[in-house]
Amino acid sequence: MKLYRIIGILVLAFLAACDPDGDILGSDEVIIPADQGTLEFRFILPEYDIPKDKIHRISLSFAFSVDSLYRGQFFRKVNVSDFQEVYTQYFPGDEYYYDAVITCSCAGDTCLNGNFPGGRFGMKHAFNKFNIENQKSTVIETHFQ
Amino acid sequence: MMMKRYLVFGIIIQFILFIISCKSDINVIYESGGKPVVYCLLNPKDSIQYLRVSRSFIIRGNPEGQVISPDSLILDGDFYAYLESENPDGNREIHYFEKTEINQRDSGLFPQDGLVVFQTNCPVQGGKEYGLYVNFPQKPRLVAGSVTVVNPVEILDPNPLPGREVTFLEDQGYLVRWTKSIKFAVYQSVIRFIFLEGDKNFQIRREVGIPQPLVYSDNENAILTSFLNGAGFIDDLVTNLSPPDSGLRRKIIGFDLLLTTGGPELAVFTRSGQNAVASFTGLDEYSNIDGAVGIYSSVTLTGTYNNRFSDLTINYLADSEKTRHLGFLRFNEDFQP
Numbered sequence: 496m497k498l499y500r501i502i503g504i505l506v507l508a509f510l511a512a513c514d515p516d517g518d519i520l521g522s523d524e525v526i527i528p529a530d531q532g533t534l535e536f537r538f539i540l541p542e543y544d545i546p547k548d549k550i551h552r553i554s555l556s557f558a559f560s561v562d563s564l565y566r567g568q569f570f571r572k573v574n575v576s577d578f579q580e581v582y583t584q585y586f587p588g589d590e591y592y593y594d595a596v597i598t599c600s601c602a603g604d605t606c607l608n609g610n611f612p613g614g615r616f617g618m619k620h621a622f623n624k625f626n627i628e629n630q631k632s633t634v635i636e637t638h639f640q
Numbered sequence: 641m642m643m644k645r646y647l648v649f650g651i652i653i654q655f656i657l658f659i660i661s662c663k664s665d666i667n668v669i670y671e672s673g674g675k676p677v678v679y680c681l682l683n684p685k686d687s688i689q690y691l692r693v694s695r696s697f698i699i700r701g702n703p704e705g706q707v708i709s710p711d712s713l714i715l716d717g718d719f720y721a722y723l724e725s726e727n728p729d730g731n732r733e734i735h736y737f738e739k740t741e742i743n744q745r746d747s748g749l750f751p752q753d754g755l756v757v758f759q760t761n762c763p764v765q766g767g768k769e770y771g772l773y774v775n776f777p778q779k780p781r782l783v784a785g786s787v788t789v790v791n792p793v794e795i796l797d798p799n800p801l802p803g804r805e806v807t808f809l810e811d812q813g814y815l816v817r818w819t820k821s822i823k824f825a826v827y828q829s830v831i832r833f834i835f836l837e838g839d840k841n842f843q844i845r846r847e848v849g850i851p852q853p854l855v856y857s858d859n860e861n862a863i864l865t866s867f868l869n870g871a872g873f874i875d876d877l878v879t880n881l882s883p884p885d886s887g888l889r890r891k892i893i894g895f896d897l898l899l900t901t902g903g904p905e906l907a908v909f910t911r912s913g914q915n916a917v918a919s920f921t922g923l924d925e926y927s928n929i930d931g932a933v934g935i936y937s938s939v940t941l942t943g944t945y946n947n948r949f950s951d952l953t954i955n956y957l958a959d960s961e962k963t964r965h966l967g968f969l970r971f972n973e974d975f976q977p
Contacts, residue, residue, distance in 0.1 A: 553803045572807045572950045574814050576797045578863065598801060616802045 527585065532627040534635065536582045538575065538595055541639040543609040545601055551577050553596040553618060557584070564592045564622060588629035594622040595637050610640075676781075678934035680772055681906070682723075682789050685940050687763040691721055691737050693756045693774060696933060718778060723762050724771040735762035764938070766791035766821075772929070772936050785929035785936035790903045793827075794819045795944040796863065798897055805950035806895075810960075813870040818899060818942070820857060820864050826907035827855040829866060832896040833877060835968070837884055840975040843891070850876045856907055874963060884967040889976075891969045892954050896945045905937035 527533055540550050556569035563569070573582050598618050599606035611617035621637045674695035682689050721737040737758035764770055766789050774783035796817040798806055806814055816829055831850045836843040850873065855866045884890055902910070905928045912926050927933045951971035958968040969975070 551799070551801050551804070553801060554805065569952070572805065572952055574807055574812070575804070576815070576817065577799070578796060578817055579815075596803065598803060600801065618803060 527630055527632075530587055530629055531585045532588050532629050533632040534584045534586060534625070534627060535632060536573075536584065536593070536595075537634065537636040538580055538582060539637050540580075540597060545599060545605055545609040548577075549599055549601045549605075551598050551600060553598050554594070555582060555596075556594045557586075558592045558594070559589075561592055561624070564594055569594070586627040588627050590624060590626050592622060592624050593635065594620055596620050597639060676774065676783055676932040676934075678772075678774060678783055678785075678929050678932040678936065680785075680934075680936045681902075682764045682770060682787065682938040683940060684764050684766045684789050684792055684938070687761055688759050689723065689735075689762050689764065690740070691758040691760075691772070693719070693721065693758065719774055719776045721758060721772070721774040723760060723764075724773065725764075725768060735760045764789050766940070774932070781931055783929055783931040787903060787905060787928075787936050787938055788822075789938040790821045790825060790901050790940055792940045793821045793899065793901050793942050795897065795899055795942055798944055798947045800944060800947045805948045806953070807950040808868075808870045808873050808953045809956055810871045810874060813873070814868045816866045816868060816897065816899075817863055818865075820862055821901045821940070822904065823860070824858050824904045824907055825856075826902040826910055827857065827864070827866070828852065828900050828902075829855075829868075830898045830900075831868070831873065832898060833881075834893040834895060836891040836893060836975075837888055838975065839888060840977045843975065845893070846890075848877070848880050850880055854910060856911065874957070874960075877957075878963060878966070881966055883965045888967065889969050890967045891973075891975065892949060892957065894946055894948045896943055897947065898941060898943045901940050901942070903937040903939070905935060906939065909935050909937070 536555065538552055538555060540547070540552065543550065552575040555573040555575050557571045558564040558569050571584070573584065575582070596618050598616050599609055599611040599614075601609070601615065604614060606617060607614035611619060619639050621639050623635075625633060625635055627633055674697050677692075677694045677696055679692045680690070723735045723737075725733050727733055737760045740757050740759040769786060769788045772783075772785045772787070776782070796819065797815065798804075808814060818827070829852045831852065832847050833850060834845065834847045837846050838844055852866065852868060855864070857864050908928075909926055927935070929936050954968065954971040957963045957966070958970045958973075
């Protein structure tokens, strides 16, 4: 009789240990290296009076200084796509510059009317400075005029 | 007593007859005429469709040490073949195959002459069903198959717009994107790496193809992707490209990406071969054709051309320890005298 009680207590303890509401998939938390921070770059395409599929992301590049930015000397270039809006990058904590470029592929003078310089395949740059702090995330959104 | 003698006499007679009946030899190995082997891959981007008809044969022992008769693959007897499709008005359209003169397969085990390859002028459409028939009038045999042609895909990335570049580095790869053809298909991309080789006075355009692993799709996603690993790409480049001759340098132009789409039949066929023993005698027998061995499916080739590498990639290929011996010029360098 004593043995049954012990077994019963053990079974209850076992069942209590089960947590059916627990997260079996694990955490989505991204582990950032101690000497780096995250940049979440939201490369949002502007809304002009141009068909949306005719405005394209051309490049997203990063430079150490504004001088390098001007000279086009980038230390990192992201492979951009028209089908991806958010780009996540890791940098050591410091000050950087980004250069995001878009273009227009409409025929005729549609691109010109959409304020793309020179018309078709004219490019618009959006650039700025940003800071990365180690172990922290920075969010940037593009703003093309 | 008399009965016993008759019984013994009868047994002796039966034994003699049995011995006599075994006089002729029995051929325990049946030499069949071989089964038809048919390969046909319809291509919606080509107006000419090809068909290869041969036959199976048996090699006893080690095939390396045997002289194979040149006609081992040639199917005996007359036959004709045709493609059949149904028009929207219900009428059936038939395109007969004719013998063609194309480059023969060059291999030690296969005959270089006499492979029966046919062609027919039959533009096929994606999403439409086509029947294949090989008829042997003198034999009670009809080879038949049916296939729905895959739709051509569109490569979304890379998209060579002016100013857009692709960066491959040891720690940076590239995500290829394309539209789905059909639910279940097999895809293979090939990077065609293009460069100039020579000196200041004379350069020739050269290219090296780097095939990527097969991609199988079996989902409802409208866009399919395949990640090209940067380190893998650089390793493949080193493997596939030998250093230039002394005094010559190489200037990187860019790359094309070629994407081949195979229908569900080809997807199953290539998957079945992945676990097969890589030996001539260990081939899997797979067929989706009635009355024959082989494959009847569809393929289509799509490409995106004149893609540019970024200066970061070009300088890395020129300077890195792994690729320096390949003789690539830096981004801002040109051929020197």
